[in-house]
Amino acid sequence: MLNLNGLEINTRVFIAPMAGVTDYPYRQILREFGAGVLFTEMVSSQGLIQGNRRTENLIEINHEKPGIIGVQLFGDDPSIMAEAAILVAEKHRPDLLDINMGCPARKVVSTGAGAALMQDPKQAGRITRAVAKAVKLPVTVKIRLGWDSSKLTAARVVDRVLEAGAAAVTVHGRTREQFYSGQADWQAITEIASSTSASIIGNGDIFTAEDARRMLETTGCQAVMLARGVQGNPWLVKTSLSLVDKGQQIPGPTIEERISQALDHLQRAIDYYGQERAVPLMRKHLSWYIKGLPHAARIRDRINKLTEPPSIQNLLLNYQQALIEDREQHFKQYLQDLKN
Numbered sequence: 614m615l616n617l618n619g620l621e622i623n624t625r626v627f628i629a630p631m632a633g634v635t636d637y638p639y640r641q642i643l644r645e646f647g648a649g650v651l652f653t654e655m656v657s658s659q660g661l662i663q664g665n666r667r668t669e670n671l672i673e674i675n676h677e678k679p680g681i682i683g684v685q686l687f688g689d690d691p692s693i694m695a696e697a698a699i700l701v702a703e704k705h706r707p708d709l710l711d712i713n714m715g716c717p718a719r720k721v722v723s724t725g726a727g728a729a730l731m732q733d734p735k736q737a738g739r740i741t742r743a744v745a746k747a748v749k750l751p752v753t754v755k756i757r758l759g760w761d762s763s764k765l766t767a768a769r770v771v772d773r774v775l776e777a778g779a780a781a782v783t784v785h786g787r788t789r790e791q792f793y794s795g796q797a798d799w800q801a802i803t804e805i806a807s808s809t810s811a812s813i814i815g816n817g818d819i820f821t822a823e824d825a826r827r828m829l830e831t832t833g834c835q836a837v838m839l840a841r842g843v844q845g846n847p848w849l850v851k852t853s854l855s856l857v858d859k860g861q862q863i864p865g866p867t868i869e870e871r872i873s874q875a876l877d878h879l880q881r882a883i884d885y886y887g888q889e890r891a892v893p894l895m896r897k898h899l900s901w902y903i904k905g906l907p908h909a910a911r912i913r914d915r916i917n918k919l920t921e922p923p924s925i926q927n928l929l930l931n932y933q934q935a936l937i938e939d940r941e942q943h944f945k946q947y948l949q950d951l952k953n
């Protein structure tokens with residue numbers, strides 16, 4: 614369907630890079646839910662060439678499982694970005710490299726990287742050219758609409774990075790100033806997609822399979838990228854793929870499945886990081902898995918006080934049981950009401 618400089622991609626649903634979220638354990642889960650294209654969390658080019666172990670650990674790739682994986686780099690210096698790209702390509706053998714031009718965090722933009730590049734389309738082009746020349750892999754770029762609503766530079770940045778050798782551009786329909794607030798501007802994505810024959814991947818506010826289908830249909834982009842929608846909800850990958858590829862709506866998870874998946878994720882994180890690191894990292898994931906379920910806020914507060922995995926696991930199992938019993942009770946009541 615999509616061809617990125619020779620790399621065939623047969624899905625129109627990508628999963629976004631998300632720092633602190635799409636780590637190695639969660640990427641394995643997303644793969645098992647059908648994700649064909651995944652990205653690492655953003656990785657500092659500077660950290661990589663300085664040999665920072667923690668930075669490089671973000672890149673671990675499971676080559677045994679089929680599927681496309683991109684490593685996302687950030688940085689402001691073309692030669693450091695090129696050096697980091699070579700290191701990643703040789704040592705980790707991803708399928709593609711992505712350049713972050715959207716991160717709004719102060720500590721990133723203050724160095725001239727991430728969304729700061731939206732203010733300097735020429736530099737965005739220089740960085741892309743340096744990376745694209747350094748490696749044989751396809752290079753993609755992920756951008757925002759601009760710095761703020763008075764500086765909507767996306768179209769210029771898209772021109773520059775494509776001219777510099779980018780194989781596709783992901784457009785997150787927000788400005789840096791918006792961070793993650795407000796609504797993503799899909800109309801702006803439509804305008805960019807219609808102004809180029811290159812592949813544009815649309816991103817922003819896909820929370821349901823129907824959102825994914827609608828973004829593809831209304832914006833004319835070649836693929837969509839799921840982000841916060843998959844937090845605590847890997848089922849969004851499956852439901853979106855089914856709707857987009859086959860036009861079929863499939864049901865989301867049951868309560869049992871949500872809690873079981875939370876437990877499975879916790880176990881994988883413990884196996885990967887060890888319990889001391891896993892527990893604090895997993896708190897946000899666990900709260901996302903139970904979001905919207907009865908009394909979720911109280912359960913989350915309780916989880917946040919626990920430090921030992923067995924206590925968290927017990928709490929989740931008891932919660933699961935209580936939810937099932939509560940549902941059975943409601944059902945009994947319903948049958949009783951029918952009789953009366």
Ligand SMILES: Cc1cc2nc3c(=O)[nH]c(=O)nc-3n(C[C@H](O)[C@H](O)[C@H](O)COP(=O)(O)O)c2cc1C
Nearest residue numbers: 629630631632654655713755785817818819840841
């Ligand atoms: C916790 C979190 C971490 C993120 N980390 C990255 C990142 O490392 N690289 C990147 O390009 N975008 C990152 N993003 C942005 C997302 O990839 C995506 O562009 C954004 O969330 C908009 O999509 P959404 O509205 O569907 O969430 C992050 C977003 C969140 C919420």
